[in-house]
Amino acid sequence: MAKIKAGVLGATGAVGQRFIEGLKSHPWFELTSLAASERSAGKKYREAAKWRLESELPDDIAEMTVVNVDPREVDADIVFSALPAADAMSVEPAFAAAGCAVASNTSSYRMVEDVPLLIPECNHEHLDIIKVQREKRGWEGFLTTNPNCTTIMFTLPLKPLMKFGIESVHMASMQAVSGAGYEGVPSMAILGNVIPYIGGEEEKCETEPQKILGHFDGERIINANFSISASCHRVPVMDGHTEALWVKMRDNPTPEEVRQAMLDFDPGLDDLPTSPKKALIVKDEPDRPQPRLDRMRGNGMSVSVGRIRSGIRFICMGHNTVRGAAGASILNAELLVKKGLL
The missing domain is CATH 3.30.360.10 (Dihydrodipicolinate Reductase; domain 2)
Structure with a gap:
């Protein structure tokens, strides 16, 4: 199948780097956008972020230009959110309203009634609430979260x-x-x-x-x-x-x-x-x-x-930063593909 375009929100932080690590050679997703704060936007990723993981930062990703955390600038079908919780409150719904699937690692919407809080091995059937979420909010996209x-x-x-x-x-x-x-x-x-x-x-x-x-x-x-x-x-x-x-x-x-x-x-x-x-x-x-x-x-x-x-x-x-954060969101996204939601 053709790879699905993926973006990372909050790409320069610790969890953002774990997202990049998990997506850089993913068989289903192609990393097409790295988004971060205004002070990083416009810079090459290698200039905007200090890579802190043991794995090597690929040259092609290092040369990607960081964009603003804005649906108009992020070229992706799904975005993985490593944003601070306060920023996620407004940003994640904006991406969902613009037609993106949002796989969030932040706490902002975990306990909201119409948002699935997923561990795929535990509650994959909770994805059925996305239909309720879209009808209630009028979103083209949708929002999913993983737990703390x-x-x-x-x-x-x-x-x-x-x-x-x-x-x-x-x-x-x-x-x-x-x-x-x-x-x-x-x-x-x-x-x-x-x-x-x-x-x-x-x-x-x-x-x-x-x-x-x-x-x-x-x-x-x-x-x-x-x-x-x-x-x-x-x-x-x-x-x-x-x-x-x-x-x-x-x-x-x-x-x-x-x-x-x-x-x-x-x-x-x-x-x-x-x-x-x-x-x-x-x-x-x-x-x-x-x-x-x-x-x-x-x-x-x-x-x-x-x-x-x-x-x-x-x-x-x-x-905690693989199973407990970036890896959890990526696994959620893979479940979305399996369920036909992406």
């Missing part, structure tokens, strides 16, 4: 546990510094330290999973009926969010039943290029998963789970 990076890591392993009747979840996170951006946490604040507060993070973790694991009734999404209590912490790790979970379930499954449910989890998305062979990887070693050893499982798209104990308690971990 911390939310993604523990919602994926909760999905196969829904059959046991989840009643409550307690979660404590140990989050990498890359989640705050390159200049987000000063080195003297985090080295040899743990910061027991991340603004707005706990609120997102306590509300987003219920929407994701809820069901679409033809008109709206009905949230799943369980409670979440979260405590979020920044730790001196470069990449990879680690989370400890305590899950109370109606059917009181054994650790082995929980382990088997996770091993058997097969969302059937093997035909999507960014989808890992295993969305959930169960580790049986007593000291795994670990960020340095496990964050790049499935090219950074798998979530690793371990230490499944009675209670039910377990640890989960994944790459």
Whole structure:
């Protein structure tokens, strides 16, 4: 098939660079536009952005001219948004109204009633609400979102546990510094330290999973009926969010039943290029998963789970800027193609 033209909004930032990395040789999408703030617009990308990833910046992308974040300047059928939340509030609807599909990584519209909050392995059927969204808003295009990076890591392993009747979840996170951006946490604040507060993070973790694991009734999404209590912490790790979970379930499954449910989890998305062979990887070693050893499982798209104990308690971990950000939006876009929406 002919490649679909794709643009990145907020292309010079950390997540924007991850989008470029994931799209630069994508079999379905062609990177045709890089958009950023006025101070970057008009410059070659290599001049506008300091490339901070370990992978090489391709010469053809380095030579692309950055444009303004404006539907009239961005040549794309789908745009991947890495914008600040405040900017996204006005910009993302403008692109949807202009006929673009918007795959957003920002928090601005995640909890809006007619906007799907997607983890393809968990709730691909929620894409049906796009018809409602278009009719309600009169848009030619549409808007989809992916969850907070911390939310993604523990919602994926909760999905196969829904059959046991989840009643409550307690979660404590140990989050990498890359989640705050390159200049987000000063080195003297985090080295040899743990910061027991991340603004707005706990609120997102306590509300987003219920929407994701809820069901679409033809008109709206009905949230799943369980409670979440979260405590979020920044730790001196470069990449990879680690989370400890305590899950109370109606059917009181054994650790082995929980382990088997996770091993058997097969969302059937093997035909999507960014989808890992295993969305959930169960580790049986007593000291795994670990960020340095496990964050790049499935090219950074798998979530690793371990230490499944009675209670039910377990640890989960994944790459926060790949699975938790740019990779999540790209996987969402691939699902849009599979569903015939692009």
